[in-house]
Amino acid sequence: MSHTSREKAKLIARVRRIKGQLEGIERALEADAACVEVLRQIASVRGAVSGLTAEVMEDHLREHVLAPSSDLERHQGGEEMIEVIRAYMK
Template sequence: MTHTITGSAKLLARVRRIKGQAAALEGSLGEGTECMAVLQQIAAIRGAVNGLMLEVLEGHIREHLGPDASAAQRAEDTEAVVAALRSYLK
């Protein structure tokens, strides 16, 4: 997955933001923050994770399912993407 290597700085920045959001959520729960504020934090984390998933998935599709991929490689990677999406969307 070279797309995760070439874009690793960008992806790691996203992960660090998510990590910070999760830490803030943990602090909010420990402090007894109002429910709506907690719900907003959870929604923000979910959006950030979805954005990360989209970024990695798009890179994978473009690199492994693009015009340069063989039919066999395309079929194999399509199944891998479908499996990942099924797991993610459970």
């Protein structure tokens, strides 16, 4: 996936921020933080993961559905996206 390679540093930075947020939830749980604080942190992680997912999905659509070099590649890119959306919606 050449498009993820081009954006690798940005995507890895996002994943590392999410990892830090998850570690924050772990620390909050270990410290017996108020449940509302833990819930806020969980909501933040969910939003961050959703944002990352949307970005990678958008990149896939642009690279493999909107701008492929052949109709076969376009069809394959579309089918892959359908697969991912079905998994995401479960």
